[in-house]
Amino acid sequence: MAFPRSGQRLPWARTVFWLYVATLMLPLLWMFGMSIRPNEDILGSFSLIPQRVTFDNYVTFFTDAAWYSSYLNSIIYTSLNAVMSLVVALPAAYAFSRFRFAGDKHLFFWLLTNRMAPPAVFLLPFFQIYQSVGLFDTHLGVAIAHMLFNVPLAVWILEGFMSGIPREIDETAAIDGYSLPRFFIKIFLPMIRSAIGVTAFFCFMFSWVELLIARTITSVNAKPIAATMTRTVSAAGVDWGLLAAAGVLTIVPGAIVIWFVRNYIAKGFSLGRV
Amino acid sequence: MSEQTTVAGSQVGGEVVPATPAGGSGAAETRADPKPRNNRAWWLVLPVVVSVAFTAVIPLMTVVNFSVQDVFSPSDRIFVGLEWFRSVTRDPEVRAAFVRTLLFSAQVLLLEIPLGVALAVVMPRRGVWMSVALVLVALPLLIPWNVVGTIWQIFARGDIGLGGWTINNVLGINFNYTLDSTDAWITVLVMDVWHWTPLVALLAYAGLRSIPGPYFQAAQIDGASAWATFRHIQLPRLRGVLTIAILLRFMDSFMIYTEPFVVTGGGPGNATSFLSILLSKIAVGQFDLGPAGAFSLLYFLFVQILCYVFFTVLTRSGR
Numbered sequence: 001m002a003f004p005r006s007g008q009r010l011p012w013a014r015t016v017f018w019l020y021v022a023t024l025m026l027p028l029l030w031m032f033g034m035s036i037r038p039n040e041d042i043l044g045s046f047s048l049i050p051q052r053v054t055f056d057n058y059v060t061f062f063t064d065a066a067w068y069s070s071y072l073n074s075i076i077y078t079s080l081n082a083v084m085s086l087v088v089a090l091p092a093a094y095a096f097s098r099f100r101f102a103g104d105k106h107l108f109f110w111l112l113t114n115r116m117a118p119p120a121v122f123l124l125p126f127f128q129i130y131q132s133v134g135l136f137d138t139h140l141g142v143a144i145a146h147m148l149f150n151v152p153l154a155v156w157i158l159e160g161f162m163s164g165i166p167r168e169i170d171e172t173a174a175i176d177g178y179s180l181p182r183f184f185i186k187i188f189l190p191m192i193r194s195a196i197g198v199t200a201f202f203c204f205m206f207s208w209v210e211l212l213i214a215r216t217i218t219s220v221n222a223k224p225i226a227a228t229m230t231r232t233v234s235a236a237g238v239d240w241g242l243l244a245a246a247g248v249l250t251i252v253p254g255a256i257v258i259w260f261v262r263n264y265i266a267k268g269f270s271l272g273r274v
Numbered sequence: 275m276s277e278q279t280t281v282a283g284s285q286v287g288g289e290v291v292p293a294t295p296a297g298g299s300g301a302a303e304t305r306a307d308p309k310p311r312n313n314r315a316w317w318l319v320l321p322v323v324v325s326v327a328f329t330a331v332i333p334l335m336t337v338v339n340f341s342v343q344d345v346f347s348p349s350d351r352i353f354v355g356l357e358w359f360r361s362v363t364r365d366p367e368v369r370a371a372f373v374r375t376l377l378f379s380a381q382v383l384l385l386e387i388p389l390g391v392a393l394a395v396v397m398p399r400r401g402v403w404m405s406v407a408l409v410l411v412a413l414p415l416l417i418p419w420n421v422v423g424t425i426w427q428i429f430a431r432g433d434i435g436l437g438g439w440t441i442n443n444v445l446g447i448n449f450n451y452t453l454d455s456t457d458a459w460i461t462v463l464v465m466d467v468w469h470w471t472p473l474v475a476l477l478a479y480a481g482l483r484s485i486p487g488p489y490f491q492a493a494q495i496d497g498a499s500a501w502a503t504f505r506h507i508q509l510p511r512l513r514g515v516l517t518i519a520i521l522l523r524f525m526d527s528f529m530i531y532t533e534p535f536v537v538t539g540g541g542p543g544n545a546t547s548f549l550s551i552l553l554s555k556i557a558v559g560q561f562d563l564g565p566a567g568a569f570s571l572l573y574f575l576f577v578q579i580l581c582y583v584f585f586t587v588l589t590r591s592g593r
Contacts, residue, residue, distance in 0.1 A: 013396035020393060021410050024468065027429040028413070030436045034428060042434055088321040095318035100311045107319065114330045116577045118529040120550040121570035124340070124557050125333035148329040151322055167309075209418045211532050212554075226418045244428065247421045254416025255409070262408045265476055 028251070035244035042240050057245035067246065070228040073139065074208065075253065077222060080143035082203040085150040086196065093158035094184065098167065108159075111152040119212045122148070130217045137219045145217055146207040153206065154199050157268055161195035198268035201261045208254060225250055334574075340567030358568035368569065370544065371552045375528055378463070378548060382527040383520060385467050390474025390519065391512065395504060397479055408479075411472045423536025426465040430537070451538060455545030458538045462546050465533055470526070474519045481515035482508055521584055528577055549573055 034042055035057050037050045061067045095101070096108055126145055127136075135141030169191070173183040189196070211226040218224065229246050258265065341358055345351045362368055393411070398404045414422070430451050432438040441449040448454075451461040485508065493503045531550035534540065540547035540555075547555075553573065557566035 014398070017393065017396040017398070017407070021407065024414065024472075025410065026436065027425045027468065030429050031425050034434070046434065046439055048436070088325050091318035092322040095315035098309060099315035100309050101313045101315040101319075104315075107323075111322070111326065113578050113581075114326060116525045116529075116574075116581055117330065117334075118531075118550055118553070118570075118573055118577065120529070120531055120553045120557070121337060121574055122330075122333045123554065124563065124566065125336035128336065129333060144325075145329060147325050151325055151329075155322060205416055209416065211418060211420045216558075226420045229420060229424065240428065240434065243424060247417075247424050250418050250421050251413070251416065255413060258409055258412050258416055259405075262405050262412075265408060265412055 031244045032248050034240060035248050037241060039239065039241045057241040058249075060242055061245055061249060067225075067228060070223045070225045071249065073218075073222050074214075074225045074250075077139040077142040077146070077214070077224070078204050078207040080139055081146045081150060081207045082200045084143055085147055085154045085203045086200060088147070089151055089154035089158055089199070090189075090196075091184075093155050093162055094188070096155065096159045097162035098170065108155075111155055114152045115149050117148070119210070122213065123216050126213060126217050136217055137221050137223075139222045141217055142214050142222055142224070143207075145213050146210060148213075149210075150203040150206055154203055157199045157202060158192070158195055161192055161198075165191060194264055198261055198264040201257055201265075202268050204257060205254060208250075337567045337570050340563040341571055342567075343564060345563045354564065358564040359572065362565050362568045362572065365565075367544070368549075368552065371547055371549050374544075374547070375530075375549045378466075378530070379524055379527045381463055382466055382470070383523055385463070386471045386474050386523055387516065387519065389467065390471050391478045391509075391516070393471065393475040394478035394482055395508065397475070399483070408476075411475055414469050414472055417469075419532035420536050422465065422469050423533045426461060426468075426533070427537045430461045430465075453542055455542055458542055458545050461537060462534045465537065466527060466530070469533065470523060474523065477515040477519045478512055481512040485511050517585070521581055524584060525577060525581060528580075 033050055036053050036055065038052060038054050038056065041047075041051055061071075096104060130136045130141050130145070135144065165188075169187070170183065173187055178187065211224065214224040215227040218227070225246065229243060229250075261268070342353060342355060343351045344354045344357075397411070398407050417425070429435040429437045430449075432442045432450055438449055438451070441447050449457050451458045489507050490503065493507055498506070529550055530548055531554065534546045534548060535551055535554075538546045540551045550573075553566065553569050556562050556569060
């Protein structure tokens, strides 16, 4: 190829970029290094390379029910939230991308304003409401609460992707005798597979990283892993090794899913509008 | 009102398609005929409206309720009108936190937007290294926010953290984020840059990838320098994604809670006590429902107004 698509590259561009990535990784690697040291070594003397390597912290994590069950809790409610957000958002996004209707533009912008609500604002009402309707401390409750920011996001991302698909497809299907629901499930959904994947990923991600709301409306049964991590502070001080091990494990699910959607990440972040 | 309609309209659906040089909302198809009008589409939107009503509108009404009453117990409450709003806006602690949060958001935007764009420009564009780079750069975004706090809590400590230890022992600067307010501020700021610059970089990267190859070929034939190519070809095409980046980064930095709470807990003193940290303290810690409700509403309103102003300014200047 005579002309590189990306334009002229600066000679030092690569170096600068990988240097940045190295800096980015440093705090992460440091936490990983901490998770495989015994606590005496962490506090005893400062060393770049662990003197003794131990996996005790990880063993503790996977044998203590309080730890691994809250890990599972987080995975359950984030998955539940992704599914529910998608089911609700798909028809709405289709409506926004295909039809004009009374108040559509206001509604669309209003949806995004919910993404701007400081979670701290909703803490008390959430606590009261979820307790009064029996959703307190349930996976379903957290999943519903996280729809607060994930449904608007899902609608915006999906609408962006759907608008990129020509409306002739819908019209042709209608002429061929497809009803709207049948067309939507048989033809349209398969066409926007990647958009659905990206949206599910973003719902999963924002639900996974959120702590404030999830912590407020749970106590034991649906307690998120992030809330359990505050347990490491005890009378004997902070259990740094265990805290670091738990931290490393919370990164794993995200790192796995990110690999699958790597080609669509940027587009999803820009709400489908690139 | 009509202004809002046109602004929102230029983003919605994409049937408003003047070929702006910025290419704002790019992916939309260009069709002459408008979308059909059909009010039955409301049935498709209904589930979203119901779910958002339950998760956002009802709680917000509860907050409004709190904000105009003095609650002694569930059965004993009196209407106090705008009393709480007055006391909150006069509270010096709230005012200080407001200025602090605004300053933080400004610094975040000034650092992260240029850095993110620079990063996107030097990012590998194809092959396996592109995938590796994307995954590594995106990684901080997928870490639970309190774990981000934990990572930096460890990393910046002078005794057990690589960062803090290096500053203290190698550079010889006395650095302690639990005692010194400037150090605490810097730690929180650096943490935010670490955490969120990848978002700006990914957005800008997506924007750069959408620039057609012939633009660059033309620039190369004209013998344009790398800087000229960036300034006159790449940067203008980034307007759309940078609008989103600035909006998202403003909203999220202005609402920041978990990360500074884990690292500094708002301290030392009040040095990193941002609006949400103060709000949670009033609402959950002291259980002052009235002031917390009034505070919440003003906070929410301010975020919305500023986002709307940003949105309008950024989408207008491209026309």
